[in-house]
Amino acid sequence: MDHTKKDTFAAFVNVHKGDKFWVDGHHEYSQDSPTLFRFNTSEEKKRVQEVAQNYLDYWGFEAVELVIFEAKSRHSINLKKRTSAEIESARQKQLAEAAKLRDEYQAAENEKAESIEEAPLKKKRGRKPKAAATIST
Numbered sequence: 001m002d003h004t005k006k007d008t009f010a011a012f013v014n015v016h017k018g019d020k021f022w023v024d025g026h027h028e029y030s031q032d033s034p035t036l037f038r039f040n041t042s043e044e045k046k047r048v049q050e051v052a053q054n055y056l057d058y059w060g061f062e063a064v065e066l067v068i069f070e071a072k073s074r075h076s077i078n079l080k081k082r083t084s085a086e087i088e089s090a091r092q093k094q095l096a097e098a099a100k101l102r103d104e105y106q107a108a109e110n111e112k113a114e115s116i117e118e119a120p121l122k123k124k125r126g127r128k129p130k131a132a133a134t135i136s137t
Contacts, residue, residue, distance in 0.1 A: 010039040013052035
């Protein structure tokens with residue numbers, strides 16, 4: 001049975017002090033992705049409206065925007081499982097790229113540190129302690 005035939009979904013946007021954030025489950029300030037609700041039947045549409053009203057009533061949202069997503073087309077991507085040698089070579093390539101970036105960053109930091117002169121030491125404020133001001137027991 002194909003459980004992916006639904007093609008219309010709803011998501012919520014939290015409008016907070018002029019900024020907009022996705023509502024992702026229990027995280028109302030998500031910047032990455034929203035939680036999707038089915039939005040095909042009248043029951044599902046009523047449920048989405050109830051959820052939006054609950055966000056306004058109980059979560060303290062200033063405003064909620066409803067975003068409707070429709071799946072227009074589907075594309076299959078045919079990938080094959082890689083062998084362990086291919087996985088290891090891809091991992092080594094990623095490690096080499098990371099090392100290169102790390103070296104470039106370190107070189108830039110070294111140049112930056114060399115260009116900054118040491119700040120002169122500030123004079124200590126206050127008077128000097130007296131030589132005989134030690135506590136003896």
